Amino acid sequence: SGLVNMVMKKPENYSSFQIHSSMETGYESVSSGKRSRLSLWGGGSKINFYVNGGTKNYSDYEDAKGTTVPATYEAKDYSLRLGYRLNKTQRLQFSARDSRHDNVSYPSLPMDADKTNTRIYALDYLYQAERAGISSLKLKIYRANVEHVMSNLERSDRSMDGVTDT
Numbered sequence: 001s002g003l004v005n006m007v008m009k010k011p012e013n014y015s016s017f018q019i020h021s022s023m024e025t026g027y028e029s030v031s032s033g034k035r036s037r038l039s040l041w042g043g044g045s046k047i048n049f050y051v052n053g054g055t056k057n058y059s060d061y062e063d064a065k066g067t068t069v070p071a072t073y074e075a076k077d078y079s080l081r082l083g084y085r086l087n088k089t090q091r092l093q094f095s096a097r098d099s100r101h102d103n104v105s106y107p108s109l110p111m112d113a114d115k116t117n118t119r120i121y122a123l124d125y126l127y128q129a130e131r132a133g134i135s136s137l138k139l140k141i142y143r144a145n146v147e148h149v150m151s152n153l154e155r156s157d158r159s160m161d162g163v164t165d166t
Contacts, residue, residue, distance in 0.1 A: 053078035070105035
């Protein structure tokens with residue numbers, strides 16, 4: 001058993017249709033790390049949305065002694081949230097998130113992550129009462145898929161080959 005709760009920016013309702021955006025980008029000199037993210041959100045009185053996606057790409061780096069430290073990291077992700085207000089008291093919302101991490105090198109672990117792919121989909125229903133009794137009712141249906149493969153095949157210091165797939 002487990003709990004999956006996707007936490008993303010909550011879409012807002014607007015009196016008239018609007019679209020907003022933001023963009024982030026960055027660079028880290030130690031590992032030539034580049035990252036970027038784009039977000040769009042908006043909607044109107046009945047429909048709202050939030051869409052966001054980003055990438056990260058980091059390379060190995062050299063320590064103070066000039067030794068190359070394996071610290072590669074490649075990631076891409078997106079998330080989507082669409083909401084529809086059925087009436088004053090009821091709302092439906094669909095959420096999706098896809099995250100892909102490839103060629104992740106862990107300097108302090110004996111194995112690296114060849115790939116980690118995660119997909120999560122959810123459908124939420126919300127009822128908020130206008131009178132006494134039940135104040136609100138929340139229902140959620142979701143599906144999650146995770147593929148996680150680790151190995152030591154790219155390690156020069158391995159004593160034997162090992163691969164795990166969960």
